Amino acid sequence: MTTEWGLLAVAALVFVYALFGKRLSDSILTGPMLFLFAGWGFHSLGLIELGHGAHGLYVLAEISLVVLLFADAAAIDPRRLWRGASIPARMLVFGLPLAILFGFLAGAGLLPNWPLWELALVAAILAPTDAALSQPIITDPRIPERIGRSLSAESGLNDGFALPFVLFFGCFAVGGIHNEVQVPWWVFVGQQVGLGALIGGVIGYAGGWLLRLAQDRGLTSDRFGGIAVLALAGIAYLAAQAGHGNGFLAAFVAGLAFGEVLRGRSRFVFEFIETEGQILAVLSFFVIGAVLLPEGLPHMTWPMVALVLASLFVLRPVAIWLSLAGTGIGTKERLFYGWFGPRGLATALFALLVLDAFDLLQMRDEILAVAAITVLLSAVLHGLTAAPAAKLFDKDAGRDETKSGGTLTDT
Template sequence: MTAEWGVLAVAALVFVYALFGKRLSDSILTGPMLFLFAGWGFHSLGLIELGHGARGLYILAEISLVVLLFADAAAIDPSRLWRGASIPARMLIFGLPLAILFGFLAGAGLLPNWPLWELALVAAILAPTDAALSQPIITDPRIPERIGRSLSAESGLNDGFALPFVLFFGCFAVGGVHNEVQVPWWVFVGQQVGLGALIGGVIGYAGGWLLRLAQDRGLTSDRFGGIAVLALAGIAYLAAQGGHGNGFLAAFVAGLAFGEVLRGRSRFVFEFIETEGQILTVLSFFVIGAVLLPEGLPHVTWPMVALVLASLFILRPITIWLSLAGAGIGTKEKLFYGWFGPRGLATALFALLVLDAFDLLTMRDEILAMAAIAVLLSAVLHGLTAAPAAKLFDKDAGRDGTASDGTLTDT
């Protein structure tokens, strides 16, 4: 079947999804799950030819990650996130590094023949959670608002927090080769992380300042805010790539700076995430199903499956439990935070990112396989358990003594 018919089938699927979007949002079959399995099925039926379309699909996924990194960062208010004993701040500052550390230790035991830096790289790829797959929980009316907001803030930001770890470990994994054929590894790390963050921060701040100035003078309105998000995310990414920095990190830092300059007048960012951001997300999951699963699953081994299951059932719950020690929340709530950390867009696209950026990795196929099985198992397990887990709470559970952003109050 020609590529045009494959694209037509994808467009038809998007339209059908729009027709039944509300009904699907009330079921266990979320949009990301639907498009993940649709992509896999389209590939199996020959509607998507990897040889001709894989690069184009990868570019679509890359654009989605850049824009969503920028938008998620811009939508978060850091002053509320870090205030006091904030639950999402604890999960980001303590839980994420612990998840990477414990994932590395578990990987060393289950995959003893792997290079150590590549084990650390896999641990970083498996650590971030996915906001799109968390939506059934975040938006369920039975879940206390502060729990949904805490999970939303954590999952929206942890991909940006995990990205430097991914870059560091990827650089160290190929460090010896970079010494010989390109530049010293420490120069490469400095370029990727330092330059990426600097360029992103400057562009995000300047873009936010200019947009604020235009708003104050009546030259623009929120109707054009989504265009600004798309443009600045692209500018930050491309400028960083051109300057030998990391474009993804630049997009994330640019979003933080942009959101800070426009704090209190950036409602259009939330609207962008709910509209244009949604279609980018579901199409990215289609890419994962069409590219990542067919290429990765044939290389899966039982030790890899064991590591992914340990990450979902053991490592994430333990690290979240430790990070929330002393936060004044109950056992049920800690377990709830620990379980609902689905792996999705960031895990898949980070795997594609490192394979594209670090072509000298020795375990390339295996890294892709780990990401594929993690996304597949997580989409199924977290999707099926979302509704039953919501029944553990009622609408007013846990509201007393906690602000809506997950920060403990004095009551």
């Protein structure tokens, strides 16, 4: 089938999704799950002919991650996030590194023939959670609001927190020399993290200040806020890439700075996430199904499946449980936080990112396979368990936000 017919089929699928969006949101079939399997099915049936078009699909997913990193970060109030014994702050500062450590130890036991630094790299790739896959549980009215907001804050930020680990371990895995720029690992990581954060912070702050000034003078309104989100995310990413920084990290930091400058005036960011952000997310899962699954799954082995299942069922839950020690949170709630850490777009694109940046990795196909298995199993398992898990909570239980230090997002 020609590319035009394949794209027509994708557009038709998006329209059908819009027609039945509310009904689907009440079912176990989530939007990301639907588009993930649709992409896989379209590829298997020959409806999407990749060839040179695979790069275009990858660029679409890359753009989606850049924009969603910016928007998710802009929606968070960092002052409330780090206040007191904040649940998401604990999960980010303690839970994320513990999950990476546990992933490395489990990988060393299950995949003994892998180089140690590549095991650490895989552990970092498996650590970030996906805000799009978390939406069914976050927005379920039966879930206490403080729990939904905590999960939303964690999933919106932890991909940005995980990225430096991915870059760091990727450099060590190839022997300390980055294949494109041929510089020592510490120089490359310093440029990627330091310049990425600096460039992103400057652009986000300047963009937020200019938008605030334009609002004060009546030159613009919230109707144009979504355009600002798209433009500034792109500017931060491209400027960082041009300046030898990491574009994804720049977009994330730019979102934090942008949201801080516009604190109290950024309702349009939430509207963007719920509209344009949603379509970007589901299209990204279509790309994952059409590109990552067909390329990665043929290299799957049972030890890889065991590692992924351990990551989902044991490693993250234990890491989150330990990170929340001493908070007074009940067993049910701690288990809930531990289980609902679905892996999605960040895991898939971080895997593709390191394979593109580091040609000397020994287990290239295997890393892709682990990422593919993870996204596939996570989309299915977390999608199927969202509704049953919500029933564990009384509809009005735990609405008191003071237990989590107040609202974490800016309204």
